[in-house]
Amino acid sequence: MNWLELHIDTTHAGLDTVTAMLSALDIDGVIIDDETDFQDFLENNHQYWDYVDEDLEKAMAGKSRITFYLLANDTGYGKLGEVRVALQKLKESRDDCGTLLLSMENIQDADWETSWKKYYKPLEIGDRLLVIPQWETADPKGRVPLILDPGLTFGTGSHATTRLCLTALEKAVQGGERVLDLGCGSGILSIAALRLGAAEATAVDIDDKCLTVAYDNAALNGIGKDTYTVKVGNVLTDEAMRAQLGGGYQIVLANIVADVIIGLAPLVRSMLAPGGLFLCSGIIDTRAEEVADKLREAGLVIEETRSAEGWFAYTCHF
Known part of the structure; x- marks a missing residue:
């Protein structure tokens, strides 16, 4: 037509x-x-x-x-x-x-x-993951396939910030973890964590479109609501939401922007289990040092730094 x-x-x-x-x-x-x-x-x-x-x-x-x-x-x-x-x-x-x-x-x-779909092709990330747009077919060749349909609102994983976070995530997930994904968007990070062996994941975003998109992407990967929960809310400003999420997560993810990560830094301790990791990305190079300083002020230790195409990601613990 x-x-x-x-x-x-x-x-x-x-x-x-x-x-x-x-x-x-x-x-x-x-x-x-x-x-x-x-x-x-x-x-x-x-x-x-x-x-x-x-x-x-x-x-x-x-x-x-x-x-x-x-x-x-x-x-x-x-x-x-x-x-x-x-x-x-x-x-x-x-x-x-x-x-x-x-x-x-x-x-x-x-x-x-x-x-717009023609611009997204299967993408190898790190050593273990292969992100496959729903409309494409690909042989995983031993990698963990992550099938994704982002819609027009959220990304597919091709952006450097998401790749950095996924690379850190595949190293962090050893199996059986509880994961919290803050600013989940399409759900790519939390769904990847489950595909890599995490036991359960909770995802949160301020955009209510995430409910449909993230749950649909989870279903594409054979993941149900018994292990995956998606919520809408602002963790920075909503104390009730933070209380609802609780703590005890072995991995907390935040692929957002510098100001939000700075705001999250003092809150992360209550979310993490002892020995847990905070993986944050979406930090432009001009603010990387500022964010690192704020993370340290909150008591976090930066154990690994990754960068690509002018963006930074940190793996942290208390």
Whole structure:
């Protein structure tokens, strides 16, 4: 089935006007790209990242664009004609909506629903793991296969921070451990721990999408809720959540960002069993020393440091 991907370039002030115009034409499923919202989002969520891709910032510079889709059939082209007429009227009546340039691309269902999948292939990590996207097939050749469908929200393990953490994890898991995965996303780390021989794992994320994605990925690997539990919450701010999680974990994982790891450092002792390990990753090189200092201030000993592509990971214990 063919679709028309349509873009209307406007201004920040014109976004509501153009969206209302489209809604009046029964076009409500729109995607809005806006530099102002993007910058506000960055400013108000510093704690969730240390690095924003420069290409992304450049792509968003000065952008206020509305994207929507119409079927490439007679009905869709008819609706497109209505949009053109409405845009012309808008140009004549408003001077704050920018160019109102309408551009169009023809795409296939598969192109916009699944094209991102071509970038993910089976990936060997460390000495024991083979991460296999659900839509691929691969011979594990003696490695432990970890099947993953991240959806569009979470990663597959190809990022350096996840690879660093998985490499540390396969060394840490000897068999029978209880594992806590903080900021679990797709569940890749905690599911990998279970595939490597851990006895049980609990995973937590602030994004409620993790419930579906992580449980689905666990099922792909033959792991059920008898050994795997996924929760939604903020461990840093929610004391009730921390109490619910309890302690006694032989391995605590946190592949997040520097600020969250710094916040977790004083809390980890209550989560770990005696002799347990805290594996943290997602630390950009410019903050690696700062994070290491905070971990030591909290009483943690860094026993191993890993780095790749400008990112750091630490294996720690008390």
